[in-house]
Amino acid sequence: MAPPKVLMVAEKPSIAVSIASVLSRGKMFTRRVSTEVHEFDGVFFGSPAQFKVTSVIGHVFSVDFPPKYQDWAATDPLDLFEAQIVKNESNPKAHICRHLNQEARGCRYLVLWLDCDREGENICFEVIQSTGFNIKDTYRARFSAVTEKDVMKALDNLSTPNRDEALAVDARQEIDLKVGVAFTRYQTSYFQGKYGNLDSRVISCVPTLFCILLLLVIYLVLLRALLKASKVEALTIMDCDILLVAAYFSYGPCQTPTLGFCVQRYLQINTFKPEKFWSLHPYIIFQGYEIQLEWQRGRLFDKTVAMMFQKLVAEDGFLEVTEISEKQETKGRPVGLNTVNLLKVASSALGFGPHMAMQIAERLYTQGYISYPRTESTAYPPSFDFRGTLSAQANSPTWGSYVQGLLANGYHKPRSGTDVGDHPPITPMKSVTEDTLGSDAWKLYQYICQHFIGTVSPDCKYLRRKVEFSIGGESFHCTGHQVIAKGFTAIMPWLAINDKNIPSFTKGQKIEVSKLELYEGTTSPPDYLTESELISLMEKHGIGTDASIPVHINNICERNYVQVQASRRLVPTTLGITLVRGYQSIDPDLCLPDIRSFIEQQITLIAKGQADHHCVVQHVIQQFKQKFSYFVKKIEDMDALFEAQFSALTDSGRAMSKCGKCLRYMKYISAQPTRLYCGTCEEVYYLPPMGTIKLYKELSCPLDNFELLVCSMPGPEGKAFPLCPYCYSNPPFEGIESLINTVKNGPSGKIGKGAGMPCTLCPHPTCPNSLVSQGVCACPECSGTLVLDPLSAPKWRLCCNKCNCLVFLAQGAHRISTTKERCPECDSSVVEVDFNKKTTPLEDGSTLHRGCILCDELLHSLVEMKHGRGFRRMGSRGGRGRGGGRRGGYRGRGRGKMVDPKMSFRDF
DNA sequence: GCAAGGTC
Known part of the structure; x- marks a missing residue:
């Protein structure tokens, strides 16, 4: 009887050669089919056997959706989450499946020499499927190097392939496919072609012969890649060389967090606020060296304090050597290169x-x-x-x-x-x-x-000498280096340590300060992310693998989300920034690295046999399906950013007020819905739908530093109120939403699009523009509070923060302001009126008068009501939330009525 | 036309 045949399969041709060479001791016959097959005789399980060693080329199969889901227009991306998936041959032209099947014929055993990781384990089952081998005749060889010793050891310790690890990979494939394809198709269908400025990415150059030739070369080289990655719509090299490329909107659990890192750095740079700092730099001249000493305090951010120390040091004038230390340091040689x-x-x-x-x-x-x-x-x-x-x-x-x-x-x-x-x-x-x-x-x-x-x-070895000094109670030092042995830095000179000589000091020595400098510096923002830093971040957060990290970086470059600039720094494009800002505004998880770790952590449960493959996939897919539905529901938030950035509106907007984050001017877009757009932060802030918007002096919100605006309703009886653009869309106090009940939510569901919290509803306890500071008494018409309109002079008036009720106060007064005092009778805010000298109603001709507009007879006599039935003193009721009590977790004037409607004037 | 992972 002929000896049994054993088929061995490796992950790549090079490993197949190595294994065959070891097992055959170099005596093998090689033939080339789809991949090489090495044949030789040997011993298997102690008996003679005929060996055939061949390989696959990575994965045999990859997952996809069945044909009926391939039509973008006919498929709702949401349905993809529930769709069946199919496995197709990864590279049909290579005919790996057929090759394996043919080579398996007549073989008694299958030995799998795939790489020893999860992907390798998954490929094992792809090979089993292709060959049709029975699992009981299948063995797994586990090896960590293709040396004779390791190969022989693996052959002597054959085990079985790990189905759990393979299933973990199946799970990852299904999740990545469904999530990536659903989001990519939805976003691309929604945004592609929507904004003219976005779709025509234009590369143009002066039409010289050189440029034409260059463009032709680029065209020929990149055509294949471009056709794969984006739609090439037109190429003209006649009078102006223009390459029009349709923008692409891909999403992926690896590529999107990769882009997220680049945009994160961009935002850090743009929102960086430089700060001045000061440092003391004493100099000494000693044994022919001039040395600048380092201050132990490093930098100080308060000039007065720094100057105080400067004075102390200057007054002393002499540095005393307090400590001299000398230590041999080692700079270790590198570990192996991965x-x-x-x-x-x-x-x-x-x-x-x-x-x-x-x-x-x-x-x-x-x-x-x-x-x-x-x-x-x-x-x-x-x-x-x-x-x-x-x-x-x-x-x-x-x-x-x-x-x-x-x-x-x-x-x-x-x-x-x-x-x-x-x-x-x-x-x-x-x-x-x-x-x-x-x-x-x-x-x-x-x-x-x-x-x-x-x-x-x-290793590289060097002496490190540190000398410490004391002067005026402050400590300074200087350090020197002296290389003892260059070690590996001789062959890697860019890592070398440079000698730095310092003079010899003796402890207790006193040296005069030759110069004392108070250095003034400014903190500076970080630079754009380098490719190298990005790779480190990806590795740290488990985004991609050694083989796929370059692919993800390449993808975000090719799709014009980032551009590689000088020193290989990655600068996000407007498209890239807008995409990430869009995710941040809807669901920040989508562009955070945690999304990958979450998937990894879930599939690891499968790999360890702690959870069922089907259950995990179902669970994770359902979670992403929910995220997808929410994303679809909120897509207008992302669209607002694209519209502001890529439509003609952006150009027409005029500079209005400063953004509190980047301190740059935001543009006012008067078209409905009226809004402010910060081009630096890529943020949209909705404004009231009616009224004229102006800058409110140059005041800023104490909470977020945004410049305040005033919104004035049309007509002489239209009310006016200040607002902070940020707080208006993002009320800072919990529970405030329930108070803004006179306005409807925008289509996004957010308080926004024309509905939000102006300063007249803000419970900030100390801001001079808040309800707490400017509120006077409860509105006689509704549950609101009458707030002093600070810009109404000389036609002084109070405006209700909810309805259109207006109450006119002492007309022509020089100044009217609220005070911290409260009326003991009705708890309203006591106001201070500074009457005009000529028209003062005060008997002695004086102008200053304090009182409650309800209880003070003089002030009450000057009150005139508009849009209301009457305005009378109501005993001790009304006013501003009795006792200033905390109700509903919220303190503010007139707010008590929210809990007890009887507190309002109207109910009397 | 989509993802990410192998490998060439």
């Missing part, structure tokens, strides 16, 4: 974007110059051949002599690092010259070599 760190260095030091860096690294890998470039591990496997890898670099013209030194004097064992069990750190495999590789690939290869050599080099 993908994320390679990408960070490529971006920050070599100027390659992550996408390009990976392309170069992949080419170096397939050409055999470096090891596998997608790895999370920074620890080398114990069996790693350091001597062999180093020896391969011994002839390099650039670092050959350094390497020879290491080989001769003994290289160091690398620092431990972390072993994730995927692939070893990225290392050079063989020596190559710049001429062979070309400039870009050489730069990356050079770094990989330097980093590897660095990991087996000695």
Whole structure:
């Protein structure tokens, strides 16, 4: 009987070769079908067997919706959450499924050599499905390196594939697909074509021959990518070179938080408020050195205090050496290089974007110059051949002599690092010259070599000397460095420590201050996020994987949400900012990194066998479905931002008042719904639908720093009231919504669109414009409060903060203001009237009079009611919320009536 | 035309 056949499948062709080479000891027959198949004879479970080792190329299948859901127009994105999903072959042209099926014929056993992570476990089941193998004839080989030792060990310890881990990946695929596609289709259908300024992204240049040629080249190179990523609508290179690209509105649980990081930094920069600070800089001249000493207090933000210390130091005049310390410090050599760190260095030091860096690294890998470039591990496997890898670099013209030194004097064992069990750190495999590789690939290869050599080099050692001084009760210091051994910094010179000499001091020595400077500086905002910082943030928050991080960054660039500028800093575009501001205004979760961690945490329950796959998927999908429905319901909030930013309205708006967040002027948009738009913060603030809006002196809201406005209703009897644009849309006090009952909610459901809290409803206890400060007494007509109209002079009047009731006071008075005093009779606010000298009704010709407009006979006689039945003194009732009591968690004049309607004038 | 994850 012929020996049984064993089919072995690896995740990629290179692993298949390595495994086959180890097991066959190099004696194998290789044929090429869809992927290579290596055949040889060997021993399996102690008996002779015929082996076939082949591979897939990553995932065999990927998930999608069935054909009936493919038509955007005919599908409600909400239905996608409940839709069945199908698995299609990832790369139909490669015929991997057919290949596996054919190779499996006649085989007795299947051994799976997929990468040892969740994705690998999932691919195991894709292979089982493709081959049609029975699970009892299927074995899983688990290995962390493709060395002889590891491969043999894995073969001796075959186990079974982990279905839970595979199901976790299935769950992730379904969730990502449904959430991403539903939001992307909905947003794109809603916004695409809606605003002219948004859809015509225009790239234009002077029509020179060079530009035409350049554009043609760009066109040819990018056409495929552009066609995939966006709709190319027109390309003209006649009189003006214009490339029109339809804006795209994709959403994804990885790409959107990635964009979120960039916009977050942009907002930090734009809302940054610089502060002045002061620092003391004493100088000494000693043994020929002029040294500026560092103050222990660092910076102070109060000039007076800083000047006080300056005086103390100046008066003393002599620094006493109080402490001299000398310590040997170590700067450790690097750990092994993983993908994320390679990408960070490529971006920050070599100027390659992550996408390009990976392309170069992949080419170096397939050409055999470096090891596998997608790895999370920074620890080398114990069996790693350091001597062999180093020896391969011994002839390099650039670092050959350094390497020879290491080989001769003994290289160091690398620092431990972390072993994730995927692939070893990225290392050079063989020596190559710049001429062979070309400039870009050489730069990356050079770094990989330097980093590897660095990991087996000695640490850098240096002496750190610190001298501390005391003067006028204040402490200062200076530090010096002296390198003892360069160590690895000899091969990685950009990490070198520079010598810094300081003179020799002796304790107790007194040195005169040669110059004393009170340095005045200003705090500055951070700069835009660098690509390298973004990669760190993504890694920290678990957004994407080593292989997909470059893809997500590339996506947000290609879709014009961010642009890469000088020093590879990522500057969000108006489109990118508006998208994120939109999510923030509706559901901030949508653009926060937690959304990814939430999904990860849920599917980990499946991977660990702690929860059922179906239940978890259902639960998570339902949660996202709810978020989606809410998003659809609130899309107008996002639309308001797009409209303000991309429609013609933005240009017509005029500057009105300052935003409290960025202190820049906001634009007033008079078209209904009237609103203010802050272009910097990308925020819309709705205003009352009626009336004229003006700046209210130059007063600001004490709560949010927004400049106040006054809204005046038309006509001589139209009321006027101040408002803060921010508080108006976002009332700051809990429960205030129930008090704003005369106005209706806008379509967004928010207090906003023409309905909100003006200052005359604000319970702020000390703001001079609040209801508490300006309210006088209860309205005789409704449940409102009569509030002093501060701009009504000389036709002094009170306006009800709810209805149209107006009450005129002493006409022609020079000034009328509220006081903190209350009428003992009716609890109304006592007002102070400064009468006009010529017309004062006061007997002795004096002008100042204080009293209650209800109980003071003089003042009450001057009161005239408009839009109301009568206005009389009502004994001890009415007024401003008896005893100033706290009712309904809210303190304010006249507010008592909200609880007890009898408190109003009207009920008498 | 959509997501994110493999790999080339």
